[in-house]
Amino acid sequence: MGNIIIQNETTADPISLIGREAGVCWGGNVTDPEKNYKRGLDCLLSGHGRTWEYPQVYMVLDGYSARVIREFYTHIAGGPTRLQASTRYINYQKGFPYVTAPSLKAKRSAKAIYDEAMNSILKAMQELEAMDIPREDIGMLLPLAMETKVVVRTNLRNLIDMSHQRMCTRAYWEYRNLMQDMIKALNEYSDEWKYLTEHYFQPKCEVCGFCTEAKCCGRKPRKEELS
Numbered sequence: 660m661g662n663i664i665i666q667n668e669t670t671a672d673p674i675s676l677i678g679r680e681a682g683v684c685w686g687g688n689v690t691d692p693e694k695n696y697k698r699g700l701d702c703l704l705s706g707h708g709r710t711w712e713y714p715q716v717y718m719v720l721d722g723y724s725a726r727v728i729r730e731f732y733t734h735i736a737g738g739p740t741r742l743q744a745s746t747r748y749i750n751y752q753k754g755f756p757y758v759t760a761p762s763l764k765a766k767r768s769a770k771a772i773y774d775e776a777m778n779s780i781l782k783a784m785q786e787l788e789a790m791d792i793p794r795e796d797i798g799m800l801l802p803l804a805m806e807t808k809v810v811v812r813t814n815l816r817n818l819i820d821m822s823h824q825r826m827c828t829r830a831y832w833e834y835r836n837l838m839q840d841m842i843k844a845l846n847e848y849s850d851e852w853k854y855l856t857e858h859y860f861q862p863k864c865e866v867c868g869f870c871t872e873a874k875c876c877g878r879k880p881r882k883e884e885l886s
């Protein structure tokens with residue numbers, strides 16, 4: 660199971676920060692915390708997207724599959740910074756933890772096949788190591804299910820946009836879980852983040868009012884059904 664740690668470098672008062680920065684350009688009173696907070700809310704409500712790029716999020720994502728992190732990396736808006744656990748320097752020869760899907764966990768015979776495939780990868784890696792093959796070359800065998808760790812810096816705007824895609828019922832289950840873990844971690848970090856996740860982290864159908872996916876889950880009607 661994955662775990663998300665919000666690091667101390669993360670903006671604690673994202674709404675107030677938005678209000679302070681916007682206030683500079685509007686000739687507003689940026690020394691009044693109440694006015695800053697209200698101005699921040701106005702920027703959010705008005706959809707002034709650039710202002711959402713001020714709040715920064717630094718976080719560690721740990722124990723998610725390399726596969727879901729590969730999907731995470733496609734979200735490039737705002738020039739996020741990411742570092743990932745090395746498959747060259749970390750020694751996986753004693754075993755690599757991996758993610759198991761609920762469908763496999765629910766069926767013992769299927770899980771046995773899955774675990775056996777992982778064991779055979781590990782065995783091959785150990786045999787190649789014994790033959791003095793460089794570890795960076797052996798690492799090519801590591802599966803997408805292997806757990807990994809990344810340290811990320813991104814911003815509010817990127818995460819709101821990500822939520823529209825990845826909280827969609829059609830998104831990969833592990834990413835949907837990751838989004839819920841992220842929301843929980845941000846909620847615990849500060850009340851202003853809790854407000855933001857509750858009001859702005861949502862699937863795209865909630866934003867549009869209709870489903871944009873080819874295969875609709877039924878949560879919202881399709882656009883053509885509305886007219």
Ligand SMILES: Cc1cc2nc3c(=O)[nH]c(=O)nc-3n(C[C@H](O)[C@H](O)[C@H](O)COP(=O)(O)OP(=O)(O)OC[C@H]3O[C@@H](n4cnc5c(N)ncnc54)[C@H](O)[C@@H]3O)c2cc1C
Nearest residue numbers: 733734735736737817820821823824825827829830831872
């Ligand atoms: C059901 C589902 C299935 C999917 N299947 C696949 C799949 O099979 N393969 C796959 O690779 N991905 C898949 N995805 C992921 C998806 O297609 C996107 O790659 C992913 O959401 C990240 O891209 P993005 O544009 O949403 O986000 P970002 O790249 O973070 O962009 C966010 C926003 O910033 C703006 N922006 C970003 N870059 C530019 C630019 N260069 N120029 C102008 N504006 C820009 C756009 O407004 C964009 O919407 C799937 C997603 C879902 C929900």
